[in-house]
Amino acid sequence: MFKKILIANRGEIACRVIKTARKMGIATVAVYSDADRNALHVKMADEAVHIGPAPANQSYIVIDRIMEAIRHTGAEAVHPGYGFLSENMKFAQALEAAGIAFIGPPATAIEAMGDKITSKKLAAEAGVSTVPGYMGLIADADEAVRISAEIGYPVMIKASAGGGGKGMRIAWNDDEAREGFQSSKNEAASSFGDDRIFIEKFVTQPRHIEIQVLADSHGNTVYLHERECSIQRRNQKVIEEAPSPFLDEATRKAMGEQACALARAVGYTSAGTVEFIVDGNRSFYFLEMNTRLQVEHPVTELITGVDLVEQMIRVAAGEALPFTQADLKINGWAMESRLYAEDPYRNFLPSIGRLTRYRPPEEVATRAHVVRNDTGVYEGGEISMYYDPMIAKLCTWAPDRGAAIEAMRVALDSFEVEGIGHNLPFLSAVMDHPRFVSGDITTAFIAEEYPEGFQGAVLPDALLRRVAAAAVAMHRVAEIRRARISGRMGNHERHVGADWVVTLQDQEFVVSVAADKAGATIRFADGLVHRVESDWTPGQPLARLAVDGDPLVIKVGKVPSGFRMRLRGADLTVRVRSPRAAELARLMPEKLPPDTSKFLLCPMPGLVVKINVAAGDEVQEGQPLATVEAMKMENILRAERRGIVKAINAAAGASLKVDDVIMEFE
Structure with missing residues (x-):
């Protein structure tokens, strides 16, 4: 086994690799740019080598600088993480020439799968299902109709030199194929000066589902089941889960066996991922193979119990896989939410700056649930403009999908991030969305459900009342504290009234409070009653409550006559007033935001x-x-x-x- 490895990466994936290497007793070397001098992965590694200026093209992806760091430290192997040099054939070849182990696949496999046309050809030869199509020259509309019928409707008619949607038509029958062929041909000629047309199967209700494979140099290849990655924005994955809520056992087995066949066909070793597009009928088609560790690998680890980074290291050291396909069962359900430094209220534009507060939920691992947070940042650290905006990957596991989603809801609400824009509210909103909860998702989910962008979640009435009850109970605690500080005489609780009016999300609730040492009972004017228990004290930015015995976690800030409360994707201003103060507040004119339209x-x-x-x-x-x-x-x-x-x-x-x-x- 290796004594020392170098991680040719940064951020959360570098930290992730260091954790496994430390567990295996292997020393680690970090590399860092000017911008990452104080980064978490640098602090965690046993050694660290400076490799250049902040821009990646002057540091992290300069092969000569990584090779010099290897020579300087005596590292015996390199883990590339993902991105940067992870799928760079020349880097793998340079390591091989220097006698350094690459913790990844052979350079030949990287080359074969890196070319889209070559990879699809190899996939077809290996018996992997590819999107049916005809890439040859199509003479006329009659031939286009014949080819379309052979492929099976619906089909996509595309300009060979196309782009930007020009020269593209979807045909559902012979008439549309005939008409679409001619229209596409005309558009292609006028837009690109090239009227060549090809036809391929149009995949309806597309879902992005990928198979994790693992292979050693002893002829063993296995698949570790699938991940569903359909929640995407601009082709960027946002939420992943394992297994998929859509696949049945037969489809899962077929996809897994085809993924292994492709891996064997290209002499693959190490961890890799075969990506498929799956239609509404569970027909699946090869997209591409990623010859590296995937960002979303933790969900596979959580349902299989396999440390993929450890197996990559062992395979690179020449060891055989310690399990067979029959050993790899699916245990429970896992979710991953990608926390990005991007502002969902500003069309997800990147956000940079200092993390003035960074408090992830506590990581736990029990038989009932798991919370895992893979991260590469810390409170007080800077989010740089030079690299990917990912802050963390928050993962949960539970025995079933519903429990995994609920664990994720609580974990997201417990995650405190201040100082920069971030997508926590959006992630929380998706977890509560009925379509996501039901598993009825496609790659078009975000575009369909948030066509005008994300404006914040609107809480349903039942949850809104729970929040209102919590706010009243918390307001009462704050009022008692103020009574104590002011030194009022007598029983201080007499100075805190029982009747309140709560306004939030354009609704108003009239309530009364009956408190005891264990908590407070909140009775609404229409007779609804909620029991609130909590050890929250004024000033704490995170309130952990139980409402009718169910957990409710709220990020809390003080505002006049109430609180700013953030949970489940909503950002609420909650006012808690006495009946008289509420009556007067209704008479106050609404303050409009400044006009910035000019x-x-x-x-x-x-x-x-x-x-x-x-x-x-x-x-x-x-x-x-x-x-x-x-x-x-x-x-x-x-x-x-x-x-x-x-x-x-x-x-x-x-x-x-x-x-x-x-x-x-x-």
Whole structure:
């Protein structure tokens, strides 16, 4: 076994690999850029080597710098994590030439699966189901109809040189195939100067389901069942689970066996993932093979009990797999939520800055449930603009899917992150969404359910009343504390009234409180009663309560006459007033937010790359106005309506904060 390995990566995956290496008694070497000098993976490793400036193309993906770090430290093997150099054939070859073990597949397998056309050809030769289609030259509409009928409707008619949706039609019958062929051909000719057309099966109700494979150098190849990754935004996975709520045993077995067949066909060793698209009839088709560890590997580990990183290390050291396919059973259900530094209320734009508060839920592992948090950050650390915005991967396990979802709800509500924008509210909202809870999901889920973007969750009435009851109980505790501090004479509890009016989410509830040493009973005017118990004290930012015996976790902040409460994707201002104060509050005019419609505001901290217009220009809806770079992604800011530019307040090269004014309109 290796004595020392180098992790050619950063962040949460570097920390994840270090944990397993430490468990195995293997020393670890971290590499770091200027931006990561104080990063968590650097603190956790036994050694750390500086490899260059912050940009990845000057540090983490410079092969020569990684090789120099290996020589300097005497590392015997390298784990690449994912991203960066993990699927770089030249890196794998450089390691092999230097006599260093690559904790991953052979360079030949990386090369074969890295090319989309080659990989699909190899998959078909290995007996893996691929999307039916015809890639040859199609002479005319009659031939297009014949080919479409052979493939089976619906089909996708595509321009060979297409892009941006041009030259693309879906046909559900012969007439639509005939018409679609001619339309696509005409569009392709006018848009690309190339009228070649191909036809392939159109997958309806698509779900993204992938198979985890593991192979050694002794001829053993197994699959560790599947992961459902259909909750995606712009092709970026957001929530994953294992197993899939959609597959049956027969489909699971067929997909697993085909994934293993492909791995064997390319001489694969180590951990890898074969990705499939699955339609509403459970027909599945090969997409691609990822020749590395996947981000979402923890959910597979939680349902199988297999440490994939450990097995990757052992395989790279020449050991045989310690189990067979028959040993790999599915135990329970696991969920993973990806916590990103991105603001869901601003169309998920990246957010950077200091984590002024970072308190993940406590990690636990019992027979009833598991909470696991893979992370690479810490409170007080910086979220850099140079790298992927992932903060953590929060995972839960339970004996069944419903319990795993409920454990995730509580864990998300318990996760405290302040100082930057983040997608915790969105993740919580998905966990409560009826379609997700039922398992009725496709890759179009987010686009279909949040077509106008995420504006925060609206809590159902039953949950809203539980929150109202909790707020009243907490307000009573705060009032008693104020009575004690003020030094009022007599029994301090006499100074705290029993009747209150709670307003939240545009609703008002009249309630009365009967308190005892164990908690408070809240009675609503319509007769509904809730029992609230908690050890919360004023000033604590997280309240853990039991309402009628069921857990309720709320992030709490103080506002006049009440609280700011965040849970289940909702951000609520909750007012708790005496009946007289509530009566007077109803007479107060509503304070409207300032009108910013005549300003282009910077939606995130970033660097102005380009200003596309000048003062006096007339702009049209959708026209590019400026480009701002953050986290190495360029974000084009467009006009929301027609108007005339009055003034430009920022120039290319300027560094802006959130809501800084870029330009004004007349």
